[in-house]
Amino acid sequence: MLNALSPCVECVMNRTILLLVIMLTSLFCGCASQAPEPAQDLHAYFHDQHFSPANGLPSADELFDLPDEAVVSLKRELMRSKSFLQQNNVMMHEWLANYINAADGGFRYADNVTRLASDTFNDREGNCLSLVVLTAALAEEIGVKVEFQEIGIPPVWDRQGGFYLVNGHINLKLLPQDNGNVFNISTRSIQIDFLPERAMQGYKKQRVNKSTVISMFYNNIAAEALVDGDYDRAYGLLKLALAEQSHFLPALNTLAVLYRYKGLSSQAEALYQYTLRVNPEDMNALNNYAIMLSAQDRLDEWADVHKVLELARIRNPYYYYGMAQQAYFDKDYQDALLWYKRAIAKADYRHEFYFGLSRTYWVTGDEMRAQQSLKKALSLTTDGQHKRRYQSKLHAMSSH
Known part of the structure; x- marks a missing residue:
């Protein structure tokens, strides 16, 4: 996890960095059920007097609501396929997987804002949590059961404003219908995975219920509201998240970050102390609590939590990226190359790491590697502004 107390990171970012957990990606693998946890009374940790009521917060049902035209379209396509299903012994969950057409882009993965099912359907794209919610909504309309799974893969790091967002991972399976005593050879469940180029296998998974998915969704959009500076909306959404799952630690951490801001x-x-009583090794809470203790010059207490965080820091790609940036601006180019390569070894999906590597190669006179690295950065970014920037620099390099 991020060690936001690192001086090199702070000088690059120029402001305190806090960790939020946000579910943006989707992966799949092998089998453990979520253990039920008792509800906790969090009344003492809510402070309504410091916030104004936010209007227009979606209800849990609204997260999964589909527009009428989506339901009509779905059922019309299903009716058209009825004879094919019967003649070819195709089960409903198989038909739905084909309708969604995740593998071929029926709905497009877009790693950005979290959308309601209705908006995801209309836009034909969304991040993985949005697409999972949409798929579950479509499945419910035609009586297909689903199973949600949270995946324990290494964290995917993203940065928005003064926050690092730690992207979590969730997907779902479409389950075959129970036909009683009727034997059907096609009884396998079907994985629905919208995350391009990362269909990983072998990671531990935990089955989660719909209530947890709702808490994840509220925490996502609360984190987005917090990044946008809409604190009242973020607070209202976090209360909804914790009303669903009072023990949902990412929402408790996000709420503590909101209080700090x-x-x-x-x-x-x-709230940090409460979260750490629930889970003494929750790295997000430890990280953010350490930031607070440092800011208050409570160094003995900071040292206690920092011991735990120090090991986590070396696993954070942005730690190496911050070191690389500092070395580059200090004109220690060989050190910068070393740190950029270490960042890439930890997170080879971040375009800015390759861009930093490219410009460092360029100033050291290694023009071939500079162009190769910039082409890699261009291939990884999905942002139009970055694409134009990288294309322009590639053109300038080629014309050099």
Whole structure:
């Protein structure tokens, strides 16, 4: 996890960095059920007097609601396929997987904002949590059962504004219908995975229920509201997340971060301490609590949590990226190359790491590797502004 206390990271970012957990990606693998946990009374940790009520917060049902035209389209296509299903012994969950057509782009993965099912259907794209919610909504309309799974893969790091967002991972399976005593050879469940180029196998998975998915969704859009500076909306959404799952630690962490940004330091600390009583090794809470202790010059307490975080820091690609950036600006180019390569070894999917590597190669006179690295950065980015920037620089390199 991110060690946001690292001086090199802070000088690059020029502001304190906090960790949020946000579910943006989707992967699949092997089998453990979510253990039920008792609801906790969090009344003492809510502070409504510091926030104004936010309007237009979606209900849990609205997250999965489909527009009428989506339901009509779905059922019309199903009716058209009825004879084919019967003649070819195709089960409903197989038909739905084909309708969604995840492998061939029926709905497009877009790693950006989290959308309601209705918006995802209309836009034909969304991040993986959005697409999982849409798939579950479509499945419910035609009586197909689903199973949600959270995947324990290494964290995918993203950065928005003054926050690092730690992207979590979730997918779902479409389950075959129970036909009683009727034997059907096609009884396998079908994995639905919208994350391009990362269909990983072998990671531990945990089955999660719909209530947890709802909490994930609320935490996602609360984190997005927090990044946008809409604190009242973020607070309302986090209360909804915790009403669904009072033990959902990512939402507790996000709420503590929100309190910190509102200047409610004692309330944030109480929530960090509560979260760490629930799970003493929750790295996001430890990280953000350490930031608070450091800012308050409580160095002995900071040292206690920092011991745990130090090991986590070396697994964070942005730690190496921050070191690389600092070395580049200090004109220690060979060190910069070393740090950029280490960042890429940890997260080879981040275009900015390759861009940093490219410009460092360029100033050292290695024009071939500079162009190769910039082409890699261009292939990885999905942002139009970055694409234009990289294309322009590639053209300049070629014309050099």
